[in-house]
Amino acid sequence: MSAARPVGDRPGQRPGPCRPGPCRVTSCRPGSGPSCAGRPGRRNRGTCDAGGRRAAGSRQTRRRRPAVDRTSRADRTRGRRRGPRWGLRARRSAPQAGRAVSTPTPLDIDALLDNRVTRVVVCCGAGGVGKTTTAAALALRAAERGRSVVVLTIDPARRLAQSLGLPELTNNPRLVAPTAEIQAAGGQLHAMMLDMRRTFDEMVQAHASPERAALIIANPFYQAISSSFSGTQEYMAMEKLGQLVAARQWELVVVDTPPSRSALDFLDAPQRLSSFLDGRMIRLLSAPARAGGRGVRRLVGAGFGLFTRAISTILGGQLLADASAFVQAFDTMFGGFRERATATYELLRAPGTEFVVIATPEADAVREAAYFVDRLATESMPLAGLVLNRTHPVLADLPAAQAETVAEALERACTAPMAAAVLRLHADRVALAGRERRLLARFRRAHPAVSVVAVPALAADVHDLPGLRDIGGLLAGEQASHLDPGWPGARIW
Numbered sequence: 001m002s003a004a005r006p007v008g009d010r011p012g013q014r015p016g017p018c019r020p021g022p023c024r025v026t027s028c029r030p031g032s033g034p035s036c037a038g039r040p041g042r043r044n045r046g047t048c049d050a051g052g053r054r055a056a057g058s059r060q061t062r063r064r065r066p067a068v069d070r071t072s073r074a075d076r077t078r079g080r081r082r083g084p085r086w087g088l089r090a091r092r093s094a095p096q097a098g099r100a101v102s103t104p105t106p107l108d109i110d111a112l113l114d115n116r117v118t119r120v121v122v123c124c125g126a127g128g129v130g131k132t133t134t135a136a137a138l139a140l141r142a143a144e145r146g147r148s149v150v151v152l153t154i155d156p157a158r159r160l161a162q163s164l165g166l167p168e169l170t171n172n173p174r175l176v177a178p179t180a181e182i183q184a185a186g187g188q189l190h191a192m193m194l195d196m197r198r199t200f201d202e203m204v205q206a207h208a209s210p211e212r213a214a215l216i217i218a219n220p221f222y223q224a225i226s227s228s229f230s231g232t233q234e235y236m237a238m239e240k241l242g243q244l245v246a247a248r249q250w251e252l253v254v255v256d257t258p259p260s261r262s263a264l265d266f267l268d269a270p271q272r273l274s275s276f277l278d279g280r281m282i283r284l285l286s287a288p289a290r291a292g293g294r295g296v297r298r299l300v301g302a303g304f305g306l307f308t309r310a311i312s313t314i315l316g317g318q319l320l321a322d323a324s325a326f327v328q329a330f331d332t333m334f335g336g337f338r339e340r341a342t343a344t345y346e347l348l349r350a351p352g353t354e355f356v357v358i359a360t361p362e363a364d365a366v367r368e369a370a371y372f373v374d375r376l377a378t379e380s381m382p383l384a385g386l387v388l389n390r391t392h393p394v395l396a397d398l399p400a401a402q403a404e405t406v407a408e409a410l411e412r413a414c415t416a417p418m419a420a421a422v423l424r425l426h427a428d429r430v431a432l433a434g435r436e437r438r439l440l441a442r443f444r445r446a447h448p449a450v451s452v453v454a455v456p457a458l459a460a461d462v463h464d465l466p467g468l469r470d471i472g473g474l475l476a477g478e479q480a481s482h483l484d485p486g487w488p489g490a491r492i493w
Contacts, residue, residue, distance in 0.1 A: 234269030385451030
């Protein structure tokens with residue numbers, strides 16, 4: 001009969017004396033002999049001494065479960081598509097909390113425009129932040145510094161054409177009357193406005209036979225997607241950019257990206273169009289045209305007839321017929337669309353392209369700019385810097401609290417109501433400038449390497465070439481001619 005096993009050696013039993021050798025439990029308690037008080041089944045690399053204590057140098061080992069990524073699938077998808085949430089998790093190495101944020105290198109606009117390697121400058125950002133005016137001001141300044149420039153604008157506002165001294169802007173580049181500065185520097189400035197429908201028509205006419213092009217352009221389905229399909233304007237802007245660069249008539253092309261709810265739509269347009277062309281509906285509609293022999297066409301035609309009868313009850317017979325005719329006539333051009341979209345997308349990643357992200361000192365606009373900066377980093381696209389437009393710098397070195405105190409005293413004395421009102425306005429401006437500074441500081445913590453230039457808000461809209469010239473001077477850090485000498489111009493906060 002074998003000897004009895006010590007109590008505590010089997011799971012579920014009370015702990016008993018330790019056997020000689022390494023301790024097999026978590027801890028030991030002193031007693032007359034080595035005994036264990038830990039939970040059975042837990043091992044310890046140390047040994048027990050005579051007092052029941054673990055020997056010096058012994059170490060517990062505990063098997064740890066691997067870390068589980070609890071991030072939701074939607075969050076991971078958003079992180080790949082649009083980058084992390086700005087200010088929370090920076091793609092670049094952000095400074096730790098409590099440390100001072102290093103001041104980035106100021107955005108040198110003149111160095112950007114004078115660089116002969118730079119052939120494309122893309123002004124991007126959310127809608128309503130001043131992209132069109134900034135693009136026109138950059139183009140004018142580059143021309144006045146001796147470069148041959150064309151600016152492609154998207155904004156149909158008539159005031160921009162008037163600012164450039166033109167009666168209207170068309171889909172073809174028009175020469176802007178040279179100023180004395182342009183003539184002295186030997187530059188040249190052309191301007192044009194994107195006509196989405198006309199650009200689409202020209203592209204069809206250039207890559208299809210005259211008969212097929214006329215058939216496509218007259219199709220109601222084509223007329224609908226060429227003017228209202230999501231992403232068409234962004235894709236046509238990239239198509240026109242590719243045409244201008246391929247013409248090699250200008251040294252620099254300045255592009256104003258289309259106004260959209262998301263600044264990322266401009267970069268996503270080629271992929272969105274490719275997804276549409278590769279979609280299941282397009283493949284079904286183009287199946288009869290792609291069928292090979294007579295027997296295959298008959299088989300495909302029979303299946304297509306079943307499909308059309310089923311889907312026509314949902315979409316309507318005429319709409320489906322127009323869509324089918326368009327796709328079958330357009331089928332041979334799909335490959336060319338993808339190739340040109342890919343070529344233009346690669347142009348945006350080339351060393352001669354620079355992106356200038358524009359935002360206003362508002363939370364939504366800066367957040368959109370941060371998303372765009374992250375996306376550019378993901379796509380390895382060159383970023384020149386951020387233009388923070390319409391800022392409100394403080395014009396006098398007077399604290400807001402002191403201004404409020406003096407204003408209250410003047411109001412009580414009823415001696416200088418105008419001075420009291422000015423002091424109140426100054427206090428409000430100090431508070432507004434403080435909010436804008438905090439917003440910019442939050443952006444810098446997430447993107448410490450991005451160059452930033454702040455442009456103050458102007459009292460009136462720009463309506464002529466001198467106004468555009470002043471905007472260019474503010475972007476470059478010069479003093480605006482129509483402002484008081486004390487105006488702080490463009491500067492880094």
